[in-house]
Amino acid sequence: MSASPLPALPAAPRPPASALYDLSALIAQGDAGDAIFNVALSALAEAVPYDLATIWRLDGEELRVLAAAGPLDGPKIRRMRLPLGEHPLLRATLLAGAPKAMLEHDHQSPEGDPFDGVLDLPHGHACMVVPLRAQDRPLGLITLDRSTCQAYPTPAVQLAGTIGQLISLALVLAEQGRLLDRYRHQLKEHNRLLSAQLGDAEAAIRRLEVAESARMRALCETARQVAQADVPVLISGETGTGKEVLAQAIHGWSPRVDGPFVSLNCAAIPMSLVESELFGHVKGAFSGADRDRQGRFRTADRGTLFLDEVAELPLEAQAKLLRVLQERALEPVGSDRTVQVDVRVLAASHVNLEAAVTAGRFREDLYWRLAVFPLRLPPLRERPEDIATIVDGLLRALERRGQRGPWTLHPDSLDALQAEAWPGNVRQLVNTIERATILCPIGAILPHHLGLSAAPPRDRPPAPVAPTQAPLAEGPVPTLAEHERRYLQAALDRAGGRIYGPGGAAQLAGLAPSTLQSRMERLGMRRGRDAATEPTA
Numbered sequence: 201m202s203a204s205p206l207p208a209l210p211a212a213p214r215p216p217a218s219a220l221y222d223l224s225a226l227i228a229q230g231d232a233g234d235a236i237f238n239v240a241l242s243a244l245a246e247a248v249p250y251d252l253a254t255i256w257r258l259d260g261e262e263l264r265v266l267a268a269a270g271p272l273d274g275p276k277i278r279r280m281r282l283p284l285g286e287h288p289l290l291r292a293t294l295l296a297g298a299p300k301a302m303l304e305h306d307h308q309s310p311e312g313d314p315f316d317g318v319l320d321l322p323h324g325h326a327c328m329v330v331p332l333r334a335q336d337r338p339l340g341l342i343t344l345d346r347s348t349c350q351a352y353p354t355p356a357v358q359l360a361g362t363i364g365q366l367i368s369l370a371l372v373l374a375e376q377g378r379l380l381d382r383y384r385h386q387l388k389e390h391n392r393l394l395s396a397q398l399g400d401a402e403a404a405i406r407r408l409e410v411a412e413s414a415r416m417r418a419l420c421e422t423a424r425q426v427a428q429a430d431v432p433v434l435i436s437g438e439t440g441t442g443k444e445v446l447a448q449a450i451h452g453w454s455p456r457v458d459g460p461f462v463s464l465n466c467a468a469i470p471m472s473l474v475e476s477e478l479f480g481h482v483k484g485a486f487s488g489a490d491r492d493r494q495g496r497f498r499t500a501d502r503g504t505l506f507l508d509e510v511a512e513l514p515l516e517a518q519a520k521l522l523r524v525l526q527e528r529a530l531e532p533v534g535s536d537r538t539v540q541v542d543v544r545v546l547a548a549s550h551v552n553l554e555a556a557v558t559a560g561r562f563r564e565d566l567y568w569r570l571a572v573f574p575l576r577l578p579p580l581r582e583r584p585e586d587i588a589t590i591v592d593g594l595l596r597a598l599e600r601r602g603q604r605g606p607w608t609l610h611p612d613s614l615d616a617l618q619a620e621a622w623p624g625n626v627r628q629l630v631n632t633i634e635r636a637t638i639l640c641p642i643g644a645i646l647p648h649h650l651g652l653s654a655a656p657p658r659d660r661p662p663a664p665v666a667p668t669q670a671p672l673a674e675g676p677v678p679t680l681a682e683h684e685r686r687y688l689q690a691a692l693d694r695a696g697g698r699i700y701g702p703g704g705a706a707q708l709a710g711l712a713p714s715t716l717q718s719r720m721e722r723l724g725m726r727r728g729r730d731a732a733t734e735p736t737a
Contacts, residue, residue, distance in 0.1 A: 236370045237267035244363055248356045250344045257340040261285060272319055282314050290314065293329045294338050299361040301352040302327040314343060324349045328357060330364040334372045401452030404445045413583035426573045427453035434570045435548040437577030440627030443548040444508060446577060451504040456544055459503025464496050467512040474517045476533050485534025497530055500543045510547040511556050522566045526710045568691055569710040573683055580625045584618040594633050604641045616647045685723045
């Protein structure tokens with residue numbers, strides 16, 4: 201036997217025009233906040249009698265109370281959460297998009313009453329559900345409940361649906377306002393960072409271009425060439441030689457100069473946070489992840505990411521880094537969603553990465569992917585003729601920054617600086633000069649201001665130091681094509697001449713076998729049957 205419909209409540213009065221006017225005015229403001237929902241509930245109260253009116257916001261697969269009013273309202277109501285999976289009737293009404301007055305048979309199922317066990321409402325009480333939607337997107341619900349056991353009449357349902365549309369509009373406008381505000385702050389911060397990065401890149405270029413030594417001039421010319429090619433660059437050099445300065449200059453010379461330059465010192469963050477810093481994470485991915493985080497790769501999208509001390513990356517992070525380099529895609533920690541990124545990677549290390557590969561501390565395939573174009577910064581002792589220029593620029597910068605100076609460098613002081621071994625390189629030189637300007641607030645900086653050991657005779661050569669890689673040869677700078685040919689040949693040699701399969705040259709170089717073969721043909725390299733190759737005559 202089918203359930204009979206509940207007797208209808210008397211037709212509801214139309215809300216006064218002032219209530220709808222106030223609601224429309226608040227919506228037009230776009231930033232009225234909770235006042236919109238309070239006015240909406242007041243308008244409903246004048247049009248549709250209720251003991252409890254609740255506005256629910258859809259948050260994923262859960263409904264959360266946004267506002268409530270009526271004699272039955274209270275703290276328990278405000279704390280309620282309704283999983284849609286446990287309330288199929290609410291889900292169906294939300295998806296259908298039309299307001300619905302509940303009848304007696306709707307209350308027979310425990311899933312039909314959201315307040316079952318929370319409020320002591322009689323069986324068959326008056327209840328209405330009004331879906332909140334915008335452009336076919338569900339936003340939430342309004343529920344109206346009354347202790348009287350009579351169904352809401354059709355005019356009241358229609359009027360509640362109209363007010364529900366206004367509330368839906370308010371929710372959409374509030375959401376868009378929050379997005380616009382966030383984008384405005386992001387754009388402001390992005391512009392600030394770009395302005396600072398542009399200044400850093402220009403300053404880095406100036407610092408390199410004033411070098412006097414033939415070795416640094418050759419390095420600058422090579423760096424200019426590789427800056428135009430969108431390939432990874434591996435910068436090696438002792439601590440303090442200025443690897444980040446060179447990376448900033450490469451970014452400044454590259455077509456990505458208008459994009460962000462983002463740096464990360466891999467040795468300065470805990471191992472447990474490396475992946476989150478690089479690839480980002482989603483809210484709840486781990487303890488303390490109370491919000492989504494972009495990560496350095498996504499921050500550097502369409503720009504350059506500089507990974508300093510890349511040898512310090514844990515092996516698991518190295519594997520994920522290799523995937524990003526090969527596929528230009530990543531997955532934030534705690535997410536299975538793939539995110540595409542367009543980032544050029546520059547890496548640096550003061551340790552010998554080939555030795556780290558041999559020791560098992562660094563992935564060989566990642567090394568070959570990063571070392572597409574290696575650059576070595578010579579230590580300061582190998583280019584003493586640059587010291588005078590560096591010191592002059594530093595003294596002028598200190599004079600502009602502070603209330604001291606000007607200074608000059610006594611010739612004997614320059615002799616002492618050029619004779620020093622400088623194990624800390626440019627960083628140590630900067631500290632030495634800053635300390636000297638404190639001891640000598642103005643005038644000529646003398647040898648005793650520098651705090652160095654007695655200078656050896658000018659004709660005594662500096663003590664030889666074994667470089668971590670072969671020094672940059674004097675004379676003509678190898679072309680980019682020659683560097684690429686050497687890189688591919690090294691991969692082929694390491695793979696024993698094999699191109700295909702695990703451990704093959706294509707895998708070591710991070711290229712598809714067909715791409716490797718086409719590059720070999722372009723560079724004039726020939727091969728036998730999957731054997732070692734050599735340049736054609």
